[in-house]
């Protein structure tokens with residue numbers, strides 16, 4: 381096998397390429413270019429053949445297809461040994477993945493299996509004078525920013541926070557190679573048994589890809605007021621999200637949570653209602669183009685992030701806002 | 712079932728951003744004076760999960776924390792919540808360690824504790840937001856694991872867990888022993904009772920250092936770390952909020968709708 385690519389590990393996805401994988405490819409390309417090495421993507425799963433063409437069209441020089449029924453649905457016990465072997469065999473200097481809920485699991489395990497370290501949940505990457513990775517990572521919920529390198533001179537692993545970077549743009553006429561390495565997996569290594577992913581019935585259609593998002597926090601006051609948000613969302617064609625306080629209070633299910641440990645969103649319009657704007661919440665909507673805040677407290681931190689603000693009681697503002705929006709949008 | 716819970720003491724994450732300060736030269740956070748450190752949020756959920764498992768299936772819960780003198784308060788609180796035993800990992804050699812170096816010490820302590828079935832940690836600590844210790848422990852102890860976990864069920868001597876995904880969860884079966892990183896969806900942590908607090912005061916908390924764990928100083932702390940912190944700073948954030956002026960909430964709502972239309976956002 382050829383050596384030395386910047387290696388992107390694809391988010392588990394059957395069928396089409398996961399959008400977050402394209403975001404990682406987008407940041408990997410300039411790094412590979414600066415290092416003067418190819419960029420490769422590893423795809424693991426069962427029904428993955430179709431992903432190669434799209435990845436190559438988006439600038440991948442090589443796509444490793446590792447197809448095996450034991451690799452789908454995803455489970456770390458099967459993925460990590462296969463990935464570790466691929467990284468060792470190909471001599472990748474840098475391995476990048478998306479910091480999704482799933483990447484949080486296999487990323488660190490892979491790094492430690494390889495005897496190296498991982499910088500998790502990075503906002504961006506640079507290369508230092510030696511060509512080593514320098515990662516920029518929000519810490520303390522977003523209150524501070526840390527810049528890290530990895531000790532030693534071995535392979536470097538890092539994960540990228542979703543929804544901060546655009547997907548890799550198409551490269552006209554780009555040519556790439558598809559490689560199908562043998563999947564060598566000893567069944568005794570697989571101690572776990574993974575089931576199919578279960579979609580939470582109440583999860584918004586696709587919060588993470590919505591162009592408009594309306595979210596509520598503790599200031600919404602209770603589950604009985606939640607319909608005020610849903611009506612606004614309907615009037616403007618938005619997905620509904622929430623702060624962790626609203627999730628912890630049991631008003632809405634977990635997948636609606638936006639923030640550091642929840643959904644990452646990058647809509648054109650984000651309307652935050654009764655949300656104080658804690659850094660850990662804002663970490664989920666850094667990619668939002670326009671942030672609108674409705675909050676009773678003029679000193680609330682959310683107004684430091686918002687472009688348009690209304691100081692007022694959500695219960696009074698929302699019905700009028702929804703009525704007028706309906707009038708304007710005709711919904 | 713013998714459960715070990717790892718808890719980290721961190722600066723209170725709820726302090727207003729304006730009070731958050733770093734010493735850029737020392738590459739350290741300067742905690743605001745008078746604000747006591749707390750147990751990292753997800754670790755409280757891990758303690759609660761362990762206590763519920765013990766209530767359902769019997770066994771013992773031992774809590775471990777690596778850190779300075781103040782960590783004893785965190786361990787006391789976990790004991791007051793109902794944990795049976797606590798061990799404090801303290802040694803100058805541990806200082807400045809990243810998640811991996813910390814996990815090396817924790818794994819050695821878990822081995823020293825002897826028979827254990829399950830290790831629980833938080834999904835990520837609320838200081839460095841790293842989220843590496845649970846999987847580092849799984850690797851070091853060579854057992855299956857999962858993170859972030861929102862449900863644990865004991866079935867046929869093994870576990871069935873739900874691993875959080877973006878749009879729901881993935882079920883996963885695994886044998887014991889295992890390591891799990893716990894997410895807040897799993898439960899509501901209990902508060903210590905007065906009786907619990909009194910009882911906790913009487914539990915001795917042994918202190919284990921590098922030598923007690925059979926480790927060398929090179930394996931832990933800054934020297935055992937795989938991450939090198941090159942720089943630490945507070946990002947500048949300029950606020951540019953345009954406020955909608957109105958006499959009433961209803962008027963503000965209408966004006967906001969018009970403003971959004973004008974900006975072609977709706």
Ligand SMILES: Cc1cc2nc3c(=O)[nH]c(=O)nc-3n(C[C@H](O)[C@H](O)[C@H](O)COP(=O)(O)OP(=O)(O)OC[C@H]3O[C@@H](n4cnc5c(N)ncnc54)[C@H](O)[C@@H]3O)c2cc1C
Nearest residue numbers: 597598599623624625639640641654656660661676694837
């Ligand atoms: C490690 C870690 C990870 C975290 N991850 C996340 C995460 O992923 N997502 C997340 O959201 N949080 C997260 N948090 C929690 C976060 O720090 C905050 O506690 C949380 O976001 C607060 O939610 P809130 O704004 O709804 O509630 P609060 O902070 O209580 O704010 C409620 C707001 O509503 C306003 N209000 C009250 N009544 C009204 C009214 N009638 N009309 C209008 N406004 C009103 C108040 O002025 C206040 O600003 C995390 C915390 C930690 C430590």
Ligand SMILES: Nc1ncnc2c1ncn2[C@@H]1O[C@H](COP(=O)(O)O)[C@@H](O)[C@H]1O
Nearest residue numbers: 717718777832833835836841842843844
């Ligand atoms: N110093 C420590 N002592 C005990 N447990 C820790 C320590 N550091 C991290 N942990 C555990 O590991 C989890 C994840 O930490 P981290 O990987 O550093 O984000 C925390 O939520 C704790 O449960």
